[in-house]
């Protein structure tokens with residue numbers, strides 16, 4: 001058994017950046033379930049938001065973030081996010097991330113619900129790839145120990161304080177214990193819960209399930225962002241067509257070629273993601289089609305090929321020249337706003353456990369994430385975790401939040417359902433806990449998930465652990481969506497279509 005100062009689970013932007021800072025403070029181990037570069041981070045296209053332009057300010061970035069969050073952002077966390085953003089961007093530049101420039105100045109683009117151009121990007125539309133490669137290269141050449149193909153299966157807690165983790169070596173099947181002073185969960189999102197998702201296959205909600213089982217508070221799970229525009233081609237994974245494509249002038253048309261967005265929202269194609277997503281769904285229903293289209297044929301071809309080389313190339317490889325033809329798209333599950341509840345130092349309610357990146361709920365996104373704020377969130381709060389663990393070397397047990405806490409409700413289980421396949425689970429969540437929800441569908445999903453969980457055989461390998469984690473995460477989303485009897489941000493219920501003032505609070509789930 002080995003002992004570390006920091007064990008970091010996950011090697012996306014959150015895990016790697018934290019590790020690179022932590023290595024100056026002690027002995028660091030990264031445990032990651034695949035290759036170091038298997039993560040959502042490397043798929044990020046649009047970029048990373050920061051108020052660095054002359055016509056911008058952290059105050060304006062704050063205002064836009066709060067507006068997108070639809071009444072549920074933690075204002076202090078957003079103030080920290082937006083004011084510390086420029087310093088964290090400088091850190092990335094110093095680490096070697098090659099952000100795109102125009103005439104020697106950093107190039108900035110605009111995305112939906114940002115009031116000015118403030119998105120930095122790299123390689124045109126390959127921002128995440130450049131960030132991931134830069135950070136993983138630095139990590140590999142440092143003294144940080146990295147265990148690849150190793151899946152964390154349990155968090156060990158003693159007297160309210162973290163002791164370490166158990167991890168499964170995916171090659172040998174052996175489980176080993178690793179002990180630490182500080183555990184940082186950076187395991188990313190849970191898009192694999194849904195039939196259509198932009199997320200990598202690693203996004204199976206592991207960190208949420210591990211933390212929940214260890215006694216952590218889980219919050220805001222009903223808010224799952226669906227991206228309005230993922231490529232919809234038969235047999236092709238729903239590859240993301242970045243918001244920046246609409247930011248640069250892309251127009252949404254229905255199957256009849258009609259530009260529909262101005263009828264739904266005055267901000268048209270640049271309305272917030274949840275508005276565009278639902279508008280597309282309504283338009284698909286109205287026209288009896290499973291897709292709409294993005295039209296960029298009016299843009300100069302060089303704008304498309306230089307600004308979106310990755311998207312251009314991917315579509316071309318699938319027989320679509322987007323400078324000449326329309327891009328078929330439909331919504332797909334994209335980003336989990338909820339997660340393990342943390343304070344503004346990344347601390348949870350369990351001593352020594354910190355959570356960061358998409359697994360965390362720091363409160364910056366509220367009910368709906370502003371585009372390009374998530375890479376930024378990972379950087380800002382990773383930095384704060386290291387600040388905190390440097391100042392407070394003794395592990396403390398934080399106070400619990402006793403308001404609005406719920407445990408998973410007892411479900412009426414009539415029969416033992418056989419364990420589901422991953423695709424059956426994804427279909428259930430897509431159909432019943434997706435973009436448009438109702439009590440009836442949510443209740444059906446909650447009952448099925450509870451039954452699946454109850455009769456699931458013990459997990460032994462990576463796929464069975466991931467399935468079990470997805471079922472727990474799916475239950476948390478479903479139960480929170482049932483409790484919230486209103487519509488707000490990304491959570492929309494046909495039986496409660498309005499936002500209600502009495503629901504302007506968070507729903508916390510505990511075991």
Ligand SMILES: Cc1cc2nc3c(=O)[nH]c(=O)nc-3n(C[C@H](O)[C@H](O)[C@H](O)COP(=O)(O)OP(=O)(O)OC[C@H]3O[C@@H](n4cnc5c(N)ncnc54)[C@H](O)[C@@H]3O)c2cc1C
Pocket residue numbers: 009010011012013014015031032033034036037038039040041042043044045046047048049127128150151152153186187188189198199200202203206207240334335356357358359371372373374375376378
């Ligand atoms: C297609 C796409 C485009 C996006 N575009 C943008 C954008 O332009 N701007 C923006 O801000 N955000 C964007 N996002 C969101 C953003 O990329 C993610 O929120 C962010 O990268 C998450 O980083 P992370 O470090 O938290 O998780 P990830 O990058 O997903 O890393 C998670 C890591 O944890 C590991 N892991 C998981 N479970 C375990 C376990 N049990 N044991 C060991 N290891 C484990 C995984 O293998 C992985 O290494 C996009 C997301 C997608 C999918």
